[in-house]
Amino acid sequence: MSEIPWWAGEGLWRKVAVWVTAGSFVVLIFLTFDSIEAISAGSQRVPAYSVINQQVRYEFDAARNIQKPVIGGGAPLFGQTLDEAEAEALVTLGKKTVQAKNCMNCHTLLGNGAYYAPDLTKAWLDPAWGSETARETLMLGFLMDPTANARTYGTGRRMPKLDITEQEARGVIAFLKWMSSIDTNGFPYNFKSLAQESRS
Numbered sequence: 001m002s003e004i005p006w007w008a009g010e011g012l013w014r015k016v017a018v019w020v021t022a023g024s025f026v027v028l029i030f031l032t033f034d035s036i037e038a039i040s041a042g043s044q045r046v047p048a049y050s051v052i053n054q055q056v057r058y059e060f061d062a063a064r065n066i067q068k069p070v071i072g073g074g075a076p077l078f079g080q081t082l083d084e085a086e087a088e089a090l091v092t093l094g095k096k097t098v099q100a101k102n103c104m105n106c107h108t109l110l111g112n113g114a115y116y117a118p119d120l121t122k123a124w125l126d127p128a129w130g131s132e133t134a135r136e137t138l139m140l141g142f143l144m145d146p147t148a149n150a151r152t153y154g155t156g157r158r159m160p161k162l163d164i165t166e167q168e169a170r171g172v173i174a175f176l177k178w179m180s181s182i183d184t185n186g187f188p189y190n191f192k193s194l195a196q197e198s199r200s
């Protein structure tokens with residue numbers, strides 16, 4: 001039998017495998033906690049739920065070459081200022097409605113979903129909703145009866161009526177407003193915000 005060189009021995013590679021696996025495991029645990037912190041509401045890029053009481057607008061960040069969210073002054077949703085717990089409850093109702101009605105079948109939210117219908121990540125700031133004050137009312141009407149209030153973007157695609165209650169629709173709007181305040185590193189890329197939002 002020929003002599004096996006030191007680097008080809010089974011013992012060495014067994015040790016390497018054990019150390020690499022153990023090392024990756026430690027890195028994975030660290031990254032898991034790091035990601036959870038980075039995606040929690042109230043962190044640097046993901047505002048607390050009570051952001052729905054404030055104006056959300058976008059500004060071009062030349063250094064990062066992206067549109068980044070800027071939180072402005074008071075602009076309570078439906079004229080009601082909510083505390084953090086109430087805001088969280090409303091946004092959660094919206095998120096659960098979005099999950100229960102499977103909006104992702106047609107839409108994309110934060111990169112997950114389909115592209116049959118418009119991306120919802122920044123739908124709160126879609127210029128098509130027109131003025132800031134009319135927006136929440138228009139959205140409410142649209143969500144509760146999309147067939148009667150369809151805009152269709154010239155595509156002829158229609159959103160079906162999903163039997164959402166008024167409270168659920170308000171929750172969805174709160175969820176969309178909160179989502180639009182998240183700094184997503186410029187995603188979705190071609191997003192352009194309302195012209196009238198450029199004032200602070």
Ligand code: HEC
Nearest residue numbers: 098101103105106117118123126150151152157158159172
């Ligand atoms: C069967 C596919 C389908 C499902 C499911 C669906 N939508 Fe839509 N949605 C559409 C289409 C198509 C449009 C664009 C047509 C239009 O505006 O009339 C649209 C438009 C929208 C818009 C306007 C987008 C913008 O950029 O302003 C919002 C907001 C919206 N949908 C929210 C929802 C929510 C919330 C749900 C789940 C509760 C949902 N949709 C489920 C098809 C769907």
